[in-house]
Amino acid sequence: MKLPGEDRVLSPHTGYTRDHWVAVADGLLTAAWRWATPGGARLDLPGPPSGSGVRSDGLEGFARTFLAAAFRVAGEDGKDPHGWLERYATGLDAGTRSPGRDDAESWPVIADRSQPMVESASIALGLRLTRPWLWDHLAPTVQDRVEAWLRGALRHVPAPNNWYLFPFTVAGFLSAVGRADAETSQARERALELLEGWYHGDGWYADGDGRAFDHYNGWALHLYPVLDAHLARESTHFGPRLREHLESFALWFGGDGAPLHFGRSLTYRFAAASAVGLGAVTGHTPLRPGVSRRLLSGALRYFLDRGAVDDRGLLSLGWHGPHAPTVQHYSGPGSPYWASKAFVCLLAPPDHPLWTSTEEPAPSETADTVLALPAAGLLLQSTHDGVVRLHNHGSHDVKPHQAESAAEDNPHYGRFAYSTRTGPTARDNPADNHFAVVVDGVRSVRRRIHPLGAGQGDGWGWAASWHRPVFGHGPATVPGLRVESVTVVRGRDELRVHRVLGAPPGAAVEQTGWATAPGESVLRPLSGWTGQDEARAPHGTAFGSWVSLPRLTADVRGTGVFTALAVLGTESEHPVASATTEAVEIGWPDGFAVRIRFEPLQVSAVSLSREGVRA
Missing domain, CATH: 2.70.98.70 (Beta-galactosidase; Chain A, domain 5)
Incomplete structure (x- = not known):
């Protein structure tokens, strides 16, 4: 992974700029695509399979890296010098020709509480972010097949937690491209109804019924509804909740950039900073731009400096490097690429204060x-x-x-x-x-x-x-x-x-x-x-x-x-x-x-x- 030189004037704490974020996105995508199937529908990354199996893991690799590519291209207003969207367009075509077939390309169908439902949200969000440059150029038959596959998320039962935001996100995309109906409305209404019941105050949601408070609060429970409203240019109460969340969440990062090692799915690593980037992009943040970038770039650099990316350029299953006790049974080789959510910060263009302001100390660096x-x-x-x-x-x-x-x-x-x-x-x-x-x-x-x-x-x-x-x-x-x-x-x-x-x-x-x-x-x-x-x-x-x-x-x-x-x-x-x-x-x-x-x-x-x- 080739990174530009450090800028210690603009970024005295990390040396990282927006160019570093773009370079990391391109580096991760380049490495991951070396493991693509011939038709590009799956990225079968090396490593032990998850409990969902190899075919689902390959879809996971495709969907989660697509999210990184989408943020990267959308943030450049469609500029795509590496041709990432062309690759994903080819994969969308190949993966949806015969869903469920046991061949090299076909995606698994979405079933109740199945991993493909998770991945449907990344694909739908990626398509929504890149609509003018990808979706609008797909053949009508391919669009129909992609829609048919995505609708599986609306017709099956999610796991009883943040998973309800996956059909919510799918429905948001279908609505944005003129394919809304009673089915999409029901998926969105159900998710929002549950989200209200899970809200406990202080900007914190529980991850489902019960009392699971962890990083899912930022990288899922805030990210999907706030980004949905931002893309639809709607004003909702979810933005102020994100602002309130960041009042305390900014203290979840150490002076070395590390997020708190707490909760599940920690192999998503710098995805922990996605809520910080989302707040900066949408304006729903109490943090000054220089503080937001300090937290974002601090988290990214923390993991890059400590071996999270292996010598093949791939994110490993673990924390710094590989670490089995950090990993859940549902995690496969493509799972760490939920870290792609941190690239939401690239939706802020180069002239945004997030990138032009001088870095300031993180809250954990100022005082006890x-x-x-x-x-x-x-x-x-x-x-x-x-x-x-x-x-x-x-x-x-x-x-x-x-x-x-x-x-x-x-x-x-x-x-x-x-x-x-x-x-x-x-x-x-x-x-x-x-x-x-x-x-x-x-x-x-x-x-x-x-x-x-x-x-x-x-x-x-x-x-x-x-x-x-x-x-x-x-x-x-x-x-x-x-x-x-x-x-x-x-x-x-x-x-x-x-x-x-x-x-x-x-x-x-x-x-x-x-x-x-x-x-x-x-x-x-x-x-x-x-x-x-x-x-x-x-x-x-x-x-x-x-x-x-x-x-x-x-x-x-x-x-x-x-x-x-x-x-x-x-x-x-x-x-x-x-x-x-x-x-x-x-x-x-x-x-x-x-x-x-x-x-x-x-x-x-x-x-x-x-x-x-x-x-």
Whole structure:
């Protein structure tokens, strides 16, 4: 991949300009098209297949790279020096001649909850973006075949989450080219109806019924409706919601450009920045253009500099490079190309302020920041060294109709904390940032998270939740067993407070800290803990091939309260704590203190008494 020289005057933080984005798009497309079928209908990229099979994976490679080509050509007002659209036009013709046939070119048909439904949205959006230069030049018979294939998305049942926006997007394209009918109207109305029910406030949607808040909020739940309205030149309430989302989401990127390593489908990598680009393009953003470009280019460069593109020019399945624990069962070789959504920023022409303004620091680079998101049950904590931490007290992947199971432990949701510098340990290793109740030698996991509140003060913040520990062996739960948890942050300090209720005789508890190289994090007992050691995770994380975690242990019976200080980095302050089963008080050397009362939950700043911390 050949990139232009850096421009450290216009882009003092990343050196990247719009020309870099165009060059990356062309480089990714050039490499991917080396694996095209003779008729160009599928891009059969090398690698293990997804659960949907090789033919679906080939369609995925075609559809997701088409999205990158569409943003790139539309942003140049139709200029296509590499002839990308001609290739995709040929592929559209070949892929829709005999859908479902087992041959080298034919696309799979769209069925209920099938992967081709996902890809239909990328194809429809790509066609809508490039209509004057592609769709309008297709033969009428090809147009009819493409429409017939796309309508499969309108006639089958999506997965119960952001998938409803795929038929919404297909219907939006068909409407834009004069092919609207009752079927397209119904698909759009149903998606918008569901979207309203999934909106929780603060700019945050859940990914379906339940409480899954993650990067899908930006690269799907905001992107499709906001871009749809932008292309239709309509004013909707989705734009202001995107603006509100970016108020907090701008803090999801570290000073090195990394997005928070949290949630599913992280192999989409710099797609995490797509909402930032969308906001800049549509004007629905609170961010200055120089900040938006800093976040966009920072994320792109972060992954390019760390091996996300292999020596064949292909995006691998993983995070930096290949990393199996980051990947979901539905991910195939073409899946990482949902990163193409970040190229939405190219819809801003070269003379747009996004590209002409001087880069400014990212929010995580300016000062220590604490931001509570009560709607999502999340707490953001960044420090001036550019590290961002997310404390999870509200996001999980358990649907309302599902039971909890320790066998389905999800490291990308169940841990108490995530960051831009660390990733969760794999299921087969000790869990980082985890509080476990141990019964008969079996450690519990945290699945369904019940938020209890979140808030912030001057330089500090808190979030709280409760969960029912579940076990993988023996009885799934212990009657009456419950864990209430509160995280309080200030500077780099994280105070982790847990109250255990209903612990059976012989039970124990464990608290682990950040997964890092030895000595790069702190976990110090403040109250309740009696043992301290280190657990090793040889499987490593997405950030390192081998890590260790500090660990605290204690016995517990009935009710117990346990308080610890965690620091990602070197400890600078030395807070102390005093606890009873009803309350905890934590004080810092400078006189600041926080009191936590459990029933009902109250978290407040207080003044230290002359005797020091008391509860």
